Amino acid sequence: MINKKFIVSILTALLVGHTYAQNVDLDSLLDAEMKNKTKSATQRTEATFTTSRLINSHTLETTQAGVLDFKVSHRFGTLNQGFYNIFGFDYASMLIGADYGITNRLTVGGGRSTFEKQYNGFLKYRLLWQSSGKTNVPLSVTLLAGVMYATDTAAVKRNLGITVKPRASDKTSYVYQALIGRKFGNGFSLQVMPTMVHYNTVATSNIPNDLYSIGAGVRIKITKMTSLTAEYYYQLPDSKMPGTYNSLSVGYEIETGGHVFQFQLSNSTGMTERTFINETTNSWGDGGIHFGFNIARVFTIVKPKTTP
Amino acid sequence: MKAIAILVCLFVTTHVMAQDYITRNGSISIYSHTEMEDIKGNNNEVVSLLNSTTGTFDFKVAIKSFHFPKQAMEDHFNDENYMETDKFPKAGFSGKITDISAVNFAKDGSYNVVVSGNLTIKDVTKPVTAKGVITIKGGKLNAQSVFNVNRKEYKIMGQSFVQSKLSDNIQITVNCDFEKR
Numbered sequence: 001m002i003n004k005k006f007i008v009s010i011l012t013a014l015l016v017g018h019t020y021a022q023n024v025d026l027d028s029l030l031d032a033e034m035k036n037k038t039k040s041a042t043q044r045t046e047a048t049f050t051t052s053r054l055i056n057s058h059t060l061e062t063t064q065a066g067v068l069d070f071k072v073s074h075r076f077g078t079l080n081q082g083f084y085n086i087f088g089f090d091y092a093s094m095l096i097g098a099d100y101g102i103t104n105r106l107t108v109g110g111g112r113s114t115f116e117k118q119y120n121g122f123l124k125y126r127l128l129w130q131s132s133g134k135t136n137v138p139l140s141v142t143l144l145a146g147v148m149y150a151t152d153t154a155a156v157k158r159n160l161g162i163t164v165k166p167r168a169s170d171k172t173s174y175v176y177q178a179l180i181g182r183k184f185g186n187g188f189s190l191q192v193m194p195t196m197v198h199y200n201t202v203a204t205s206n207i208p209n210d211l212y213s214i215g216a217g218v219r220i221k222i223t224k225m226t227s228l229t230a231e232y233y234y235q236l237p238d239s240k241m242p243g244t245y246n247s248l249s250v251g252y253e254i255e256t257g258g259h260v261f262q263f264q265l266s267n268s269t270g271m272t273e274r275t276f277i278n279e280t281t282n283s284w285g286d287g288g289i290h291f292g293f294n295i296a297r298v299f300t301i302v303k304p305k306t307t308p
Numbered sequence: 309m310k311a312i313a314i315l316v317c318l319f320v321t322t323h324v325m326a327q328d329y330i331t332r333n334g335s336i337s338i339y340s341h342t343e344m345e346d347i348k349g350n351n352n353e354v355v356s357l358l359n360s361t362t363g364t365f366d367f368k369v370a371i372k373s374f375h376f377p378k379q380a381m382e383d384h385f386n387d388e389n390y391m392e393t394d395k396f397p398k399a400g401f402s403g404k405i406t407d408i409s410a411v412n413f414a415k416d417g418s419y420n421v422v423v424s425g426n427l428t429i430k431d432v433t434k435p436v437t438a439k440g441v442i443t444i445k446g447g448k449l450n451a452q453s454v455f456n457v458n459r460k461e462y463k464i465m466g467q468s469f470v471q472s473k474l475s476d477n478i479q480i481t482v483n484c485d486f487e488k489r
Contacts, residue, residue, distance in 0.1 A: 026368040030355045030398065033332050034370050037353065046379060064379060224387060257384065257470065304377040 038133055045130040048140060048183040049191070051260045051296050052099050052107065052124075054217045054231050055249040056268055056276040060142040060179040060191055062126045063101035063109075066302030070098045071111065073271050073294040080287030088291060095271040100301070105129075115270045116155040122146030122175075130182060144177040148274050161203050170201040175273035181217075189219045195233070197274050203241075211239040211278050225255050229262070233277045245283040247276045262294040327413065327488065329358040329449045334484030336369055340475040347381060347474065349374040356484055358451070363408030365423055367401040367482075389466050392430060399429045401436070411442055418443045423453065429462040440482070449486040454479060 049059035052069060063069045073095040077088030085091065097111020097120070110121035128141040149172050150156055156166045174197070181191025193215035202209055217231040229251040235244070251264035267284050268276035282288025334354035340347040353373030358365050371393045376382040386393040403425015405411070411419040419442045427436040440453030456477045466474055 026355045026357055026366055026400070027398070029332065030353070030368045030370055033353060033355060034373075037373075047383070257380065257467070298380075300378065 041133050042131050042135040043133045045132070045140070045183050048130065048181055048189045049217075049219055050227060050253055050255050051262075052109075053262070053294060053296070054191075054219070054229055055251045055262065055264045055266060055294075056247065056271050057193060057215055057217055057231050057233070057273075058122075058124065058142075058144055058177065058179060059217065060126070060140045060181045062105055062107040062124055062142060063099045063298075064304075065101045065104045066300060066304060067101045068098055068299045068301050069100070069109075070297050070299065071294060072096050073292065075266070075269050075271065075290045075292035078282055078288045078290055080289075093269050093271070093290075099124075111272075113271055113275075115272075115275055116150040117152040118148055118150040118272065118275070120146060120148045120272045139180060139182040142179040144175070144179060146175040146273060148173050148175070148272050159203060160201055166201075172200050173274045174198040177273070187221045191217050193217065193233075195273065195277060197278050199274075207241055208239060211241070212236045213239060213277050215277070219253075227253050229253055229264075235278065241278060243281060244278060245280050247280045248284060258298050260294075260296040262296075264292050264294075265289050266292060327360040329360065329486035330489045331356050331484045331486045334367075334482070334486075336367075336483075337481045338374065339479040339481065340477075341479075342473055342475050345473040347376070349376045349381070349385065351375070354482075354484060356451075356486070357489075358405075358449070358486060360408070360411070360413045363405035365401075365403050365405055365425065369399045371397055371399055384470075390464050396430045399427075401425055401427050403436070405442075411444075413444060413449075416445050427457065429457075430464065432462045434461055447488060451482065451484050451486065453482045456480070 049061050052059055052061045052063055053071070075093040077085055077091030079087045081088050081091075093113065093115045095111050095113040097109060099107050099109035101107050105126040107124040108122070109124070110119070112119050122144060124142060124144045126140065126142045128137055128139065130140040131137045151171065153166060156171050157163065160166065160170060175195065176198075177193050177195045179191055179193050181189060183189045195213045195215060197211045197213070199209050199211070213233050213235045215231060215233040217229070219227050219229050221227045231249050233247045235246055245267060247266065247268045249264050249266035249268065251262050253260060253262040267282045267288050267290070268280040269282070269290060270276045270279060282290070332355050333352050334356050335350065335352050336354050337348060337350045351369060351374045353370040354367060356365070356367045371391050372386060374382070374385060376385060385391055403423055405421045406424050407421060411421060421440050421442055422437060423440050424437040425435070426433050436455065436457065438453045438455035440451060443450040456479050458476055459478050460476055
């Protein structure tokens with residue numbers, strides 16, 4: 001009897017509760033729906049970094065499918081050149097290039113830099129995408145493979161210490177990177193970049209052809225549209241060319257609709273992996289700092305299909 | 309105990325007789341047309357309740373569930389220059405079908421109706437009247453309506469450089485399939 005009563009009262013409570021719940025406003029209903037959806041769907045973490053470059057380095061970001069990301073970068077001379085050269089203004093190193101998103105995960109890109117009259121090209125693939133919800137992935141991983149080809153014969157001769165005409169292979173080097181990172185909330189993103197740069201030809205036999213380094217990069221958001229960035233590449237002890245320094249850069253970036261402006265201070269002149277990771281010959285200590293900027297502008301080439 | 313049971317029965321009975329129609333995944337899309345650019349966003353996170361006796365018609369929409377073909381559009385839509393989604397996560401409509409007697413909920417067919425009520429976006433509430441069509445088929449109900457709102461009345465301003473790409477008049481299309489509750 002007690003049992004029966006108990007059941008009836010539970011049932012009553014349930015029914016009453018039910019009736020009320022249905023009479024209650026739509027807010028709670030919407031909340032419940034949203035909660036269900038959050039659980040049953042996977043939310044990809046977008047915009048871990050503002051664009052596909054941090055300062056000199058690639059970020060783990062790939063370009064959206066069908067979008068062309070046009071880039072112009074400048075590095076002025078070093079600040080310690082004094083007033084006669086307006087603290088480096090009279091010397092500028094440039095890179096013009098573009099990234100194109102073949103799919104949301106696969107990007108192809110290339111460019112031409114004035115530094116050693118170099119062409120470069122790369123492929124970038126987003127292997128893992130940080131996400132939450134149904135599938136939880138704690139971090140993003142992007143793989144990068146690139147090739148650099150310097151056409152300034154005089155510079156190549158000088159670098160390699162040779163007098164004969166360099167072969168095409170002497171002018172070519174490669175880069176392989178894993179870009180591993182995570183967005184911690186909206187304000188802070190971090191990535192580490194284990195890197196290998198391969199030179200077909202090196203100046204002396206005691207320099208290895210494969211140079212290993214590890215980089216780290218951060219972005220700290222200040223406002224919705226601006227952030228502070230920093231990146232550092234540490235060249236492993238046996239992977240360092242004589243007379244070079246580790247690359248350290250700090251930057252400030254502004255994002256507007258379609259444009260990204262990045263301003264930075266860096267001890268590197270070059271803007272491709274070989275040149276800024278392994279061939280940085282200036283140091284922060286003696287004022288060998290370059291002011292520079294990157295401008296990125298996205299153009300939609302292939303219009304995405306509208307959602308049904 | 310018996311008294312409570314009877315009460316419950318009464319509750320349930322009135323409830324069934326009221327014949328409410330409900331949707332948990334209605335569709336609302338927004339559309340802006342200018343010479344420069346067409347912008348279209350879709351949302352399937354719409355809940356709505358329609359009372360067939362009184363004609364009261366309520367909607368609630370989760371703003372962050374508006375999806376756009378371009379990621380950048382979606383980011384901007386939610387940011388502080390437009391919807392301020394973090395601050396105002398929901399929009400709502402609360403109104404009435406003014407000529408509810410024209411709809412025969414028991415008979416299959418399409419009925420033209422006029423819905424009038426208050427639309428609340430970003431905590432700004434303005435009266436809105438819209439024409440719509442209610443279609444009854446096999447006990448299920450579909451409601452469709454297309455109407456325009458002026459975004460600036462709801463404090464959706466945007467930066468100055470996007471004004472030429474974004475119409476002041478935003479077309480809102482409602483298409484919801486309801487079920488009897």
